[in-house]
Amino acid sequence: MDESKRPWGYSGYVPVQHETRLEKLISAMPTIERVPSGVPGLDDLIEGGLPKGRIIGLTGSAGSGKTTMGFQFLHHGMTQCNEAGVYVTLEDEVSDLYQDLSRYGWDIKAAMQQNKLALVKSQIPIEVNTPLTVDSLLDKIHHAVTQVNAKRLVFDSLSALGFCYTETSNLRRDVLRLCSLLRELGCTTLLLSEMPDRGEATMRFGLAQFVTQGMMVLHLAHTYRAVEIRKMRATRHDTNVHRMRFTDHGLQITPGEHPF
Ligand SMILES: Nc1ncnc2c1ncn2[C@@H]1O[C@H](COP(=O)(O)OP(=O)(O)O)[C@@H](O)[C@H]1O
Ligand SMILES: [Mg+2]
Numbered sequence: 001m002d003e004s005k006r007p008w009g010y011s012g013y014v015p016v017q018h019e020t021r022l023e024k025l026i027s028a029m030p031t032i033e034r035v036p037s038g039v040p041g042l043d044d045l046i047e048g049g050l051p052k053g054r055i056i057g058l059t060g061s062a063g064s065g066k067t068t069m070g071f072q073f074l075h076h077g078m079t080q081c082n083e084a085g086v087y088v089t090l091e092d093e094v095s096d097l098y099q100d101l102s103r104y105g106w107d108i109k110a111a112m113q114q115n116k117l118a119l120v121k122s123q124i125p126i127e128v129n130t131p132l133t134v135d136s137l138l139d140k141i142h143h144a145v146t147q148v149n150a151k152r153l154v155f156d157s158l159s160a161l162g163f164c165y166t167e168t169s170n171l172r173r174d175v176l177r178l179c180s181l182l183r184e185l186g187c188t189t190l191l192l193s194e195m196p197d198r199g200e201a202t203m204r205f206g207l208a209q210f211v212t213q214g215m216m217v218l219h220l221a222h223t224y225r226a227v228e229i230r231k232m233r234a235t236r237h238d239t240n241v242h243r244m245r246f247t248d249h250g251l252q253i254t255p256g257e258h259p260f
Contacts, residue, residue, distance in 0.1 A: 030249065032234050035152070035188045038076020039069060041253030042227065045242065047235050050214070054233070055182055055189045057208045060218030065225065065244070065251055066192045067092065068104075069218070070154035072250040073190055075106045078116040083151035086144045086187070088120040088137075090160035102249045118144035124164040132165060135172040139182050145185045153187040159194035172207065179211045224259035239258050 027188040034049030041050045050056055050073075058067050072073065074085035087096070097119075101108055111117035120140045124132065131179065159173065163170035182189050193208040207217060219225065219241060226241040243257040 003043060019095070036081065037069075038080070038252060039251050041242070041244075041255050044255045045227075045229055045253070046196045046214075046232050046237050049187050050190075051232070052188055053180060053183075053186050054213040055191050055211065056214035056216065056232070057212035058194060058216050058218070059193045059195045059208060061195050061220055064195070064218035064220040065246070066218060067097075067100075067156055068246070069251055070102075070156055070190050070192055071101055071106060071108070072189075073150055074117060074154055075108075075111075075250075077152040078111055079214055081151075084116045084118075084148035085152040085154070086118045086120060086141065086148065086150040088122070088141055088144075088153070088155045090122055090124065091156055094111045094119060094121055097124070104248065106250075115148050118148045118150065120144050124161065131167070131170050132174070134178060138178065141178075141181065142185070145187060150185075150187055153182065153185070154191045155182075155191050156187065157194060159191040159192075162207075175207050175211060221260075226259040227253055 033052035034043070034047060035052050036049045037043055037046075058066050058069060071087065074087055077083035077085050092100075098109055108117060108119075112119065120137075121210065122137045122140060124134065124137065140151075144150070155178075161175070161178075162171055165174075179191075182191075191208060191212055209231075212231075214235070215230040216232075217228045217230050219228060225244045225246070227244045228241045229235075229237040230239065241259055243254045243259040245252050245254075
């Protein structure tokens with residue numbers, strides 16, 4: 001059959017035209033802005049930084065460096081990017097934090113006085129037979145973000161929140177409400193959670209995977225520390241483990257250096 005006579009006007013497959021159209025579509029898509037993490041080496045693994053305005057999970061066992069990385073991210077924002085931050089803790093005492101973080105030369109008291117940082121310290125009462133809601137915590141977070149016009153937020157931690165609940169469905173509902181608020185506030189957020197022991201698939205870890213658009217894992221073993229980017233939407237990244245060290249100024253990653 002003469003191709004030009006086909007009723008739908010088929011004139012042969014011309015892949016170049018299709019590719020050109022696709023390329024045009026891709027180039028018309030808005031590029032994702034990146035937020036520098038402040039952790040030397042980390043941004044090289046994730047196309048220059050964390051995707052702006054997204055919720056990124058940061059998980060690892062106790063002592064793996066989650067709180068340190070969280071504050072390093074906030075400190076970098078305040079000091080290098082003119083971006084205020086909010087730190088939400090359900091875990092650490094504020095006086096301990098002042099002391100621990102001053103070891104890296106980070107003066108969080110001064111940052112708070114200059115309105116570059118707001119701390120939300122919250123204790124959620126243990127749920128006893130009644131459905132618990134995180135209303136007061138959400139109000140505090142909203143207030144803190146507005147107060148300092150925060151662009152960065154660290155939530156420390158989802159696991160601590162999970163310990164307050166006996167009903168999984170209530171926890172799931174409140175985590176979804178929390179994440180909905182975080183997205184609305186538009187901050188680039190690190191959502192910290194404790195990594196369960198090997199093989200233990202807890203609801204908390206599952207939840208963190210479910211509500212985040214990225215997941216970074218901090219590894220701690222007898223002889224090494226390392227970071228692994230397990231998921232990062234809209235980002236080219238490898239899934240290797242990269243050596244991480246504590247220094248006098250916080251954490252530092254050496255991309256490509258195998259930890260063992
Ligand atoms: N100056 C330092 N040099 C080496 N390791 C340090 C230093 N300061 C803290 N650490 C390590 O950091 C750990 C605490 O890190 P942290 O960020 O609080 O972990 P997480 O929040 O994951 O529990 C400590 O257990 C210690 O091993
Ligand atoms: Mg911690």
